Amino acid sequence: MKHxxxxxxxxxxxxxxxxxxxxxxxxxxxxxxALSIDCTPMLTTTSASFFARGxxxxxxxxxxxxxxxxxxxxxxxxxxxxxxxxxxxxxHKVVDYVVASNISLEPRTGTxxxxxxxxTVKQSALPGIGLSFSxxxxxxxxxxxxxxxxxxxWGFLQSTQNxxxxxxxxxxxxxxxxxxIVDDFDGDGIAxxxxxxxxxxxxxxxxxxxxxSSNYSYGSPLFVPAGxxxxxxxxxVGDFDGDGKAxxxxWRASQGVWIIxxxxxxxxxxxxxxxxxxxxxxxxxDFDGDGxxxxxxxxDGLWGILRSSQNYSFATPLFLSWGGSxxxxIVGDFDGDGKAxxxxxxxxxxxxxxxxxxxxxSANYSTSQPIFVPAGxxxxxxxxxAGDFDGDGKAxxxxxxxxxxxxxxxxxxxxxxxxxxxxxxxxxxxPFPNTTGRH
Numbered sequence: 001m002k003h004x005x006x007x008x009x010x011x012x013x014x015x016x017x018x019x020x021x022x023x024x025x026x027x028x029x030x031x032x033x034a035l036s037i038d039c040t041p042m043l044t045t046t047s048a049s050f051f052a053r054g055x056x057x058x059x060x061x062x063x064x065x066x067x068x069x070x071x072x073x074x075x076x077x078x079x080x081x082x083x084x085x086x087x088x089x090x091x092h093k094v095v096d097y098v099v100a101s102n103i104s105l106e107p108r109t110g111t112x113x114x115x116x117x118x119x120t121v122k123q124s125a126l127p128g129i130g131l132s133f134s135x136x137x138x139x140x141x142x143x144x145x146x147x148x149x150x151x152x153x154w155g156f157l158q159s160t161q162n163x164x165x166x167x168x169x170x171x172x173x174x175x176x177x178x179x180x181i182v183d184d185f186d187g188d189g190i191a192x193x194x195x196x197x198x199x200x201x202x203x204x205x206x207x208x209x210x211x212x213s214s215n216y217s218y219g220s221p222l223f224v225p226a227g228x229x230x231x232x233x234x235x236x237v238g239d240f241d242g243d244g245k246a247x248x249x250x251w252r253a254s255q256g257v258w259i260i261x262x263x264x265x266x267x268x269x270x271x272x273x274x275x276x277x278x279x280x281x282x283x284x285x286d287f288d289g290d291g292x293x294x295x296x297x298x299x300d301g302l303w304g305i306l307r308s309s310q311n312y313s314f315a316t317p318l319f320l321s322w323g324g325s326x327x328x329x330i331v332g333d334f335d336g337d338g339k340a341x342x343x344x345x346x347x348x349x350x351x352x353x354x355x356x357x358x359x360x361x362s363a364n365y366s367t368s369q370p371i372f373v374p375a376g377x378x379x380x381x382x383x384x385x386a387g388d389f390d391g392d393g394k395a396x397x398x399x400x401x402x403x404x405x406x407x408x409x410x411x412x413x414x415x416x417x418x419x420x421x422x423x424x425x426x427x428x429x430x431p432f433p434n435t436t437g438r439h
Contacts, residue, residue, distance in 0.1 A: 039067035041115035050123045053279025054099035059119050061093045071095045075110030078121055101279050105439050128179045128439025130236035130282035133332045136182050136433045138191050144387025146407055147432035148425035149180040157424055173210045182432055183237045183246035186213040196226050207248040224248045224267055238284035238293025240271050251282040258295055275306055285331045285340035298329040303342055322359045332386040332395030335362040348377050356397040373397045373416055387433045400431040
């Protein structure tokens with residue numbers, strides 16, 4: 001049985017809408033109203049994170065092509081540079097923006113309003129201290145302790161006590177907002193404590209070092225000049241003269257200048273160099289296995305190293321490409337060959353955890369032979385912590401979940417099958433080892 005076509009009323013309106021002819025007048029019909037379009041944009045992501053260097057970013061937006069789109073920055077350090085079509089196809093647009101460098105020790109958060117929707121930009125501060133790999137060993141067993149710093153209070157679970165809560169080590173040195181530092185400044189194989197004393201009365205800042213060889217006596221601290229934070233002087237610590245003692249230097253980010261007083265001369269002679277620029281991470285580790293610290297920087301996936309075995313010559317630098325913009329850099333000896341390896345944190349995606357992506361010196365830093373080890377979920381406050389917790393000579397890539405003060409450390413001696421799991425500290429602490437150079 002055939003059904004006649006109803007060419008009146010709602011049926012006609014539907015047909016015209018389906019064929020894109022809404023509003024067309026046909027003989028014997030009344031005006032058909034055009035369908036309204038919902039121009040509310042949908043942001044494919046609602047936030048982005050940047051390191052202190054800043055740089056360009058983009059937001060993909062889903063919105064009908066017939067609609068106009070506006071985007072306004074709500075903060076002076078974020079500039080919207082373009083609103084245009086996207087390569088993703090029809091009904092896709094893009095908002096381009098640039099984030100300025102954050103030349104301070106304080107992180108910041110800003111927003112862009114896109115068609116009434118809020119897009120959040122988070123930017124970290126300059127690193128509080130150069131990236132390095134310090135053993136953080138307080139009991140002289142060549143294993144890393146589990147520790148925290150909180151407003152001048154230091155608390156450590158010691159490896160010789162099997163990281164027991166029954167025998168923690170507590171020390172007090174420093175205060176709120178003063179950069180804490182751990183390294184072996186007196187060369188006795190045991191970690192010392194330090195913090196940066198702010199400049200005052202025209203005098204520079206200073207390292208205030210509590211030495212293990214003096215039984216951490218408050219009566220005999222060591223003070224070494226630490227530059228001027230107003231010039232973006234960042235503490236950098238490593239053994240640059242081969243005497244077995246960490247040398248307390250500064251990297252002047254505003255000029256890319258390294259100023260290292262040498263402990264072998266009782267800090268009367270210095271090593272000077274110019275390497276890096278504002279927004280870089282200064283890097284202080286041994287890449288050539290000669291027992292001396294090298295001068296380095298990390299910049300959006302580029303590693304640049306002046307090696308001590310080449311007398312820190314600009315003629316023979318080591319350059320590596322590993323990482324990228326906004327990806328946290330990490331250094332440590334993960335393969336146990338006495339040379340630094342480079343790593344970064346791969347962000348979590350699709351419900352999968354983040355991961356350490358490690359490039360090994362023993363494989364000549366081949367990008368075809370990386371190691372990947374789970375690194376938790378940064379959005380839950382997971383912070384990378386790397387140290388030799390099992391004493392096999394290899395750095396173990398762990399995490400500290402700040403929200404729960406929980407430590408989860410996969411051990412290299414078991415191919416990352418076994419873990420140290422404990423709870424130590426509280427939210428707001430700086431974990432030690434301070435692998436990411438937190439302030």
